[in-house]
Amino acid sequence: xxxxxxxxxxxxxxxxxxxxxxxxxxxxxxxxxxxxxxxxxxxxxxxxxxxxxxxxxxxxxxxxxxxxxxxxxxxxxxxxxxxxxxxxxxxxxxxxxxxxxxxxxxxxxxxxxxxxxxxxxxxxxxxxxxxxxxxxxxxxxxxxxxxxxxxxxxxxxxxxxxxxxxxxxxxxxxxxxxxxxxxxxxxxxxxxxxxxxxxxxxxxxxxxxxxxxxxxxxxxxxxxxxxxxxxxxxxxxxxxxxxxxxxxxxxxxxxxxxxxxxxxxxxxxxxxxxxxxxxxxxxxxxxxxxxxxxx
Numbered sequence: 001x002x003x004x005x006x007x008x009x010x011x012x013x014x015x016x017x018x019x020x021x022x023x024x025x026x027x028x029x030x031x032x033x034x035x036x037x038x039x040x041x042x043x044x045x046x047x048x049x050x051x052x053x054x055x056x057x058x059x060x061x062x063x064x065x066x067x068x069x070x071x072x073x074x075x076x077x078x079x080x081x082x083x084x085x086x087x088x089x090x091x092x093x094x095x096x097x098x099x100x101x102x103x104x105x106x107x108x109x110x111x112x113x114x115x116x117x118x119x120x121x122x123x124x125x126x127x128x129x130x131x132x133x134x135x136x137x138x139x140x141x142x143x144x145x146x147x148x149x150x151x152x153x154x155x156x157x158x159x160x161x162x163x164x165x166x167x168x169x170x171x172x173x174x175x176x177x178x179x180x181x182x183x184x185x186x187x188x189x190x191x192x193x194x195x196x197x198x199x200x201x202x203x204x205x206x207x208x209x210x211x212x213x214x215x216x217x218x219x220x221x222x223x224x225x226x227x228x229x230x231x232x233x234x235x236x237x238x239x240x241x242x243x244x245x246x247x248x249x250x251x252x253x254x255x256x257x258x259x260x261x262x263x264x265x266x267x268x269x270x271x272x273x274x275x276x277x278x279x280x281x282x283x284x285x286x287x288x289x290x291x292x293x294x295x
Contacts, residue, residue, distance in 0.1 A: 001255075001256070006096075009021070009096055010097075039078045054077065058074035073113070081116055084096060087120065087256065093274055093277075098111055098112060099111055100113070120217060121215075122154070130214045132251070134201075136243060138260065141160075145168070150176050150177045158186070161189070171186070171187070190231070205246065222269035227263040229263070237268055241273065244278075244279075249280050
């Protein structure tokens with residue numbers, strides 16, 4: 001897994017105290033810009049009427065979903081979708097803004113405009129792939145859940161802090177119609193820390209075995225981190241490394257898209273997650289089974 005980025009994301013919502021450019025400034029100059037216009041993929045999830053509304057709101061500099069929209073936002077949103085689809089195809093980590101997992105088919109919410117991960121997942125499902133989504137953002141991915149709530153092609157799961165925005169994500173929310181049983185929510189309490197987070201992730205991995213996912217997409221939000229001002233989950237960098245490591249040990253084709261995380265250590269969280277992914281598979285030169293080793 002490699003990190004992909006575009007400097008257009010730095011021009012979006014620059015004055016925000018929370019979802020501001022400070023979150024990903026680190027990547028500018030460190031990573032080459034990957035140019036992808038994702039506008040053609042947006043209709044996989046959102047209607048043309050919704051797209052027209054977003055474009056108009058950006059050009060008219062309206063405030064939507066607690067975000068000051070600008071023409072630069074529109075360019076960033078298109079690039080975010082494009083990089084997310086590219087990440088899904090190439091098994092990479094798309095460092096994007098604006099985030100997406102609160103955006104529904106016809107709804108902006110929680111700093112989110114287009115649902116980047118959902119669009120990438122729908123693209124892969126359209127290629128005949130069974131897609132598993134794991135949302136590790138500390139807030140529930142209500143938009144992503146709503147988009148796939150009646151689908152048996154995309155399995156949505158989420159680990160999030162209970163009793164906080166957007167006040168959804170109960171274990172009782174399991175899907176409807178063909179999608180019944182294809183949504184799994186694991187809310188955890190404030191102060192849970194690394195152990196409860198990783199235990200929840202292991203539970204998800206066990207529960208999706210029968211689905212046999214061919215592609216795994218991660219809504220990689222880092223607001224569960226102990227320095228985040230919005231939540232109190234108290235995760236450390238080690239949790240994100242172990243998360244990546246567990247996922248790679250369990251699944252083959254994994255991609256990730258940045259969601260939340262409102263602190264200066266977002267780049268460290270990303271790098272630890274990616275390192276866990278890249279360290280998760282033993283070298284091909286190793287012929288023994290490391291799971292059977294002792295000590």
